[in-house]
Amino acid sequence: MPKVFLSPSTQEWNQYAGGGTEEQYMNLLADRMEPYLRASGISYVRNDPDRNVSGAIADSNASAYDVHLALHSNASPESLSGKLRGVDIYYSPYSMASEKLATIIANNIKSVYPLPEKVSARPTTTLGEITQTYAVAVLCELGYHDNTEDVRWIRNELNAIAENLVESLCDYFGLPFVTPVAVVRGIVVTDGSGLNLRSYPNTDASILTSIPNGSALTVYGSVNNWYVVTWNGRTGYVSSEYVVIG
Numbered sequence: 344m345p346k347v348f349l350s351p352s353t354q355e356w357n358q359y360a361g362g363g364t365e366e367q368y369m370n371l372l373a374d375r376m377e378p379y380l381r382a383s384g385i386s387y388v389r390n391d392p393d394r395n396v397s398g399a400i401a402d403s404n405a406s407a408y409d410v411h412l413a414l415h416s417n418a419s420p421e422s423l424s425g426k427l428r429g430v431d432i433y434y435s436p437y438s439m440a441s442e443k444l445a446t447i448i449a450n451n452i453k454s455v456y457p458l459p460e461k462v463s464a465r466p467t468t469t470l471g472e473i474t475q476t477y478a479v480a481v482l483c484e485l486g487y488h489d490n491t492e493d494v495r496w497i498r499n500e501l502n503a504i505a506e507n508l509v510e511s512l513c514d515y516f517g518l519p520f521v522t523p524v525a526v527v528r529g530i531v532v533t534d535g536s537g538l539n540l541r542s543y544p545n546t547d548a549s550i551l552t553s554i555p556n557g558s559a560l561t562v563y564g565s566v567n568n569w570y571v572v573t574w575n576g577r578t579g580y581v582s583s584e585y586v587v588i589g
Contacts, residue, residue: 382564429461
């Protein structure tokens with residue numbers, strides 16, 4: 344299953360118009376992404392909020408991630424403070440995969456940003472979280488935190504933005520987007536054989552492991568006749584026919 348390094352801003356000094364900080368709101372956004380990620384079968388690790396950008400890059404590079412997703416909000420030059428709006432999704436011009444993911448995110452987020460014509464995917468050779476990470480990297484500048492209208496959008500639409508970003512990750516990974524449900528416990532009930540944990544909700548998908556009969560697992564969501572579950576630290580899909588909830 345895909346694994347994402349989720350890197351919300353640690354810039355607590357960037358003040359939002361009307362109160363709050365970039366670090367605060369980007370971490371609130373990441374909080375809201377987590378249930379959607381789990382339900383859709385995407386594993387993730389969050390950055391350490393006490394470390395800076397260099398620390399986030401080092402932590403991301405210390406393990407194998409499929410995507411490094413940085414969450415930020417923008418700021419205008421002092422001469423234009425409060426006057427600029429828009430969403431910029433940055434990618435590496437040297438990575439087709441990075442450009443692909445940025446384009447998917449930019450296209451999708453137009454549906455939730457009030458000025459879709461001001462949403463764009465942009466190449467960068469200067470942002471460290473793009474240029475220095477080993478994983479496919481994208482950095483999202485989600486509006487301008489010195490603009491009152493953009494700040495209102497971020498504050499009021501955190502859940503919609505979170506859902507949209509995870510939908511984009513699902514599009515990129517080729518996974519079905521699954522709406523989260525209340526997390527419940529399930530028990531594997533078979534004829535005694537193990538239950539296959541698969542990488543995709545299809546019997547032709549690769550088998551990640553076999554879960555012994557009688558095992559307890561955590562269910563995060565369902566799609567068609569499959570559950571998205573975690574068992575023994577691994578996330579994947581199992582046939583709902585062989586899982587009893589409760």
